[in-house]
Amino acid sequence: MRHVFALGIVIGTALATLQLLYAQDLPGNVEAGHRLAIDWCTGCHSVEPKTVGIFAADFAEIAKLPSTTALSLKVFLQTSHKNMPNFMLQPGEADDIVAYILSLKHK
Secondary structure, three states: OHHHHHHHHHHHHHHHHHHHHHHOOOOOOHHHHHHHHHHHHOOOOOOOOOOOOOOOOOHHHHHHOOOOOHHHHHHHHOOOEOOEOOOOOOHHHHHHHHHHHHHOOOO
16 A cells, blocks of 8 residues: 555656646747748748748647657757758757747647
């Protein structure tokens, strides 16, 4: 019985910690990320919800993918891709674009 109680405490503590981590603000500025996306990405992507992209993935649809996280976006933005220009993003700019894309998750 003690083991079940101890396991419950461990699981409860882990869940509470995850909630705190999830609730924390991510680095990056949504408005700055939106401006960067408009300037750099609209030639190929739909960066606004409910608009049509030229030929590349829609940012709102990317945001809604289960695999889309701050980490996955940051890695993607810092990796060269065959069909995407190799922008030289500063770390803060990448954080801003990530913040903007993640802001579209529930729109």
